[in-house]
Amino acid sequence: MSIEQREARQPWILLAPALTAIVMLLIVPLVFIVVYSFWLKSAAGADTPGFFLDNWQEALTDPFYRDILLNTLKIAAITTLVCALLGYPAAFFIARSQGNKVVLLVLLMLPFWISYIIRTMSWINILGVSGALNSAMIWLGIINEPIQMLYNETTVILGLVHFLLPFMVLNIFVSLDGIDTNLEDAASSLGATRWQGFLQVTLPLSLPGLAAGGLLCFVLSAGTYITPVILGGPRDAMFANLVYEAIIRQLNWPLGSALSLLLLVVLGVLVIIYNRYLGMAQLAKGLG
Amino acid sequence: MDDTKRYERLRERFQNGDISRRRFFGLLGAAGAAYGLQMPFARQALAAGDVSQVRFDGWGGVVSEAFRKHAFDPYTDKTGIKVIDGTFPGGDEYLALVRASQPGEYNIAHLSGVFDYARYHSFDLTSELNLANIPNMANVMPALMNAFKSITPDSLSAAPYDYGTTGLAYNRKFISDEEMKEKGAKILIDEKHKGKIGGWSDWRTRMWYAALQTGQDPNNIEDVEAAWDAVRKHRDLALKYWASGAELMSLLAEEEIHVTEGWSGRIFALQEQGHDIGYYDPPNGFGWQECLFVLKGSPMAACEELLNFMLDKDTSIAVAEGQSYPPALDPTKVDLGDKIPKLPAFDATGTLSGLTFANPAYWNGNEADWSKEFGRVQRGY
Numbered sequence: 001m002s003i004e005q006r007e008a009r010q011p012w013i014l015l016a017p018a019l020t021a022i023v024m025l026l027i028v029p030l031v032f033i034v035v036y037s038f039w040l041k042s043a044a045g046a047d048t049p050g051f052f053l054d055n056w057q058e059a060l061t062d063p064f065y066r067d068i069l070l071n072t073l074k075i076a077a078i079t080t081l082v083c084a085l086l087g088y089p090a091a092f093f094i095a096r097s098q099g100n101k102v103v104l105l106v107l108l109m110l111p112f113w114i115s116y117i118i119r120t121m122s123w124i125n126i127l128g129v130s131g132a133l134n135s136a137m138i139w140l141g142i143i144n145e146p147i148q149m150l151y152n153e154t155t156v157i158l159g160l161v162h163f164l165l166p167f168m169v170l171n172i173f174v175s176l177d178g179i180d181t182n183l184e185d186a187a188s189s190l191g192a193t194r195w196q197g198f199l200q201v202t203l204p205l206s207l208p209g210l211a212a213g214g215l216l217c218f219v220l221s222a223g224t225y226i227t228p229v230i231l232g233g234p235r236d237a238m239f240a241n242l243v244y245e246a247i248i249r250q251l252n253w254p255l256g257s258a259l260s261l262l263l264l265v266v267l268g269v270l271v272i273i274y275n276r277y278l279g280m281a282q283l284a285k286g287l288g
Numbered sequence: 289m290d291d292t293k294r295y296e297r298l299r300e301r302f303q304n305g306d307i308s309r310r311r312f313f314g315l316l317g318a319a320g321a322a323y324g325l326q327m328p329f330a331r332q333a334l335a336a337g338d339v340s341q342v343r344f345d346g347w348g349g350v351v352s353e354a355f356r357k358h359a360f361d362p363y364t365d366k367t368g369i370k371v372i373d374g375t376f377p378g379g380d381e382y383l384a385l386v387r388a389s390q391p392g393e394y395n396i397a398h399l400s401g402v403f404d405y406a407r408y409h410s411f412d413l414t415s416e417l418n419l420a421n422i423p424n425m426a427n428v429m430p431a432l433m434n435a436f437k438s439i440t441p442d443s444l445s446a447a448p449y450d451y452g453t454t455g456l457a458y459n460r461k462f463i464s465d466e467e468m469k470e471k472g473a474k475i476l477i478d479e480k481h482k483g484k485i486g487g488w489s490d491w492r493t494r495m496w497y498a499a500l501q502t503g504q505d506p507n508n509i510e511d512v513e514a515a516w517d518a519v520r521k522h523r524d525l526a527l528k529y530w531a532s533g534a535e536l537m538s539l540l541a542e543e544e545i546h547v548t549e550g551w552s553g554r555i556f557a558l559q560e561q562g563h564d565i566g567y568y569d570p571p572n573g574f575g576w577q578e579c580l581f582v583l584k585g586s587p588m589a590a591c592e593e594l595l596n597f598m599l600d601k602d603t604s605i606a607v608a609e610g611q612s613y614p615p616a617l618d619p620t621k622v623d624l625g626d627k628i629p630k631l632p633a634f635d636a637t638g639t640l641s642g643l644t645f646a647n648p649a650y651w652n653g654n655e656a657d658w659s660k661e662f663g664r665v666q667r668g669y
Contacts, residue, residue, distance in 0.1 A: 041656070046411075064664055064667070064669055068667060124538075124542075128542055128544060129542060129543050129544050130542050130543060131542075148483060148527070150527075150528075150544065151527050151528045151544075229531060233526075233527060233528060234487075234523045234526050234527075234528065234529050234666060235523070235666070235667055235668045237666070237667050242663065245663045246663075247384060248380055248381050248384045249380045249381075249491075249659055249663070250380075250656070250659045250660055250663070251380070251383065251384060251387070252656075252660070
């Protein structure tokens with residue numbers, strides 16, 4: 001074997017473990033799901049192999065699925081917006097703090113050491129009828145009777161913001177930390193106020209981080225399942241809950257596969273649009 | 289020749305220069321891959337031989353605690369076989385897991401309802417118990433055994449273990465016993481309690497109670513649309529559908545909800561904890577019997593030994609007192625002590641004639657349509 005041939009093979013050899021993992025753990029299961037989506041669940045409960053478009057027809061034409069999908073995208077959009085509004089000042093503060101940046105970043109990461117489910121359930125102890133907030137307000141004489149705050153769409157969004165805010169802050173922080181502060185000084189020396197300097201220099205330069213954080217928050221919240229189960233009321237459901245119900249409750253794996261692929265395609269299109277205009281490099285920085 | 293010997297020979301050939309380093313490591317890698325691939329299948333093969341552990345899946349919370357403390361730990365001390373206990377929030381979730389698993393991966397499940405037994409049988413998941421290895425089965429109420437035999441007449445795949453009801457649980461601070469008895473199942477669709485009503489997110493329970501609310505026989509609902517309307521009304525008045533026994537207990541104890549249907553044992557556990565929660569079984573309330581179901585592909589001898597141990601009088605009574613559900617033991621044959629006769633749903637006659645059970649053929653026949661429809665109704669349709 002010539003040196004050129006060996007050099008050409010080397011990257012593939014190095015990539016082989018990662019490629020094997022991706023193929024076996026991602027591509028192969030995905031192919032199974034695609035195949036499953038064309039099967040049918042028979043009346044007896046067993047799956048009927050074949051090539052049927054019934055599940056796709058139902059998933060794409062039934063207004064029930066369309067409405068829940070739109071509601072899911074709405075909740076994801078609101079969550080992303082709230083995360084951006086809350087996350088930007090926090091990231092700005094960390095990026096511009098002197099000396100204690102590492103401590104602040106560690107504090108930001110601390111919630112990840114606790115299970116997401118436990119963190120979500122903690123809101124029951126805070127917002128519940130006999131929770132901390134109601135107890136405090138009654139004790140202070142602000143209210144006489146506890147207020148019903150839990151189990152609605154607002155608490156679902158609250159739980160999602162709680163979960164996703166660190167992702168947003170980290171992405172914006174990475175972007176802000178990479179901006180040369182001399183640019184803001186230069187803007188000031190040219191007569192810009194601090195606010196103008198922020199609006200015309202810092203904010204535009206940090207937009208890739210904001211967009212990366214936004215994409216992460218949106219995709220993760222749109223695919224969430226457990227938050228509506230814990231903090232939602234009877235009607236509050238997101239699309240992933242329908243996938244769960246189809247597969248687990250109704251044992252209709254073919255329909256569940258079609259629904260999960262539909263969500264995957266919708267979110268995939270968003271990622272493609274993001275990649276087209278901003279590239280994935282910023283996302284990798286934020287995650288790194 | 290064992291694997292160690294093979295490795296030593298290979299290493300010797302490498303050290304002697306008979307094979308290259310590349311080939312040596314290549315063969316080691318191939319051996320590792322082959323070992324990894326054969327393990328899942330080897331596990332099944334091993335299941336037929338020596339057994340060091342058995343997997344048991346149940347309902348979690350106080351029920352699992354009672355099983356662990358009074359049955360599994362003493363069984364392990366006696367036999368040396370470990371019981372790995374997992375939990376599930378409902379039979380549907382567990383069935384999905386079992387269907388996606390290899391035979392032998394899951395062994396024994398604490399299943400609810402004869403309809404579950406029928407469903408598992410329809411998916412070819414039943415095993416055949418050797419009743420000679422479970423002599424304590426002789427003490428089980430015939431009424432409970434017959435329900436399973438009607439589905440698998442020639443063999444049994446499960447041992448009946450306990451029974452209970454899904455009745456109405458209410459906070460006495462807000463709802464009197466008189467109001468509960470007067471309104472019965474209709475209290476769950478009473479505007480007066482809007483925002484303080486709960487319910488299990490289980491389509492069977494929702495439809496069963498909808499039948500009661502519309503004055504129909506739960507095992508023969510003739511006006512299905514009226515029943516769905518009752519489900520919709522309950523949805524609009526409810527604060528929360530609970531998804532597990534632990535959540536049910538938390539919602540009632542924290543006074544988030546004032547009334548819901550609930551599992552008799554869990555409500556008794558709440559009462560024992562000092563909460564002033566009432567429990568009322570309305571006429572035709574939802575009765576169910578639970579079993580220890582042995583799945584196809586399990587190590588049968590070890591499972592039968594565990595079942596026999598669990599059906600032993602002392603174990604059975606201790607577990608029943610711990611989980612607050614009456615045991616399957618026939619009270620006309622076995623002295624069940626002082627506490628069990630006080631448990632909700634207890635039947636002293638051993639016939640269970642006072643309880644209404646779900647007709648497996650009727651409910652399983654409607655499962656596909658009703659479970660799907662409930663998913664829609666739940667979301668506002």
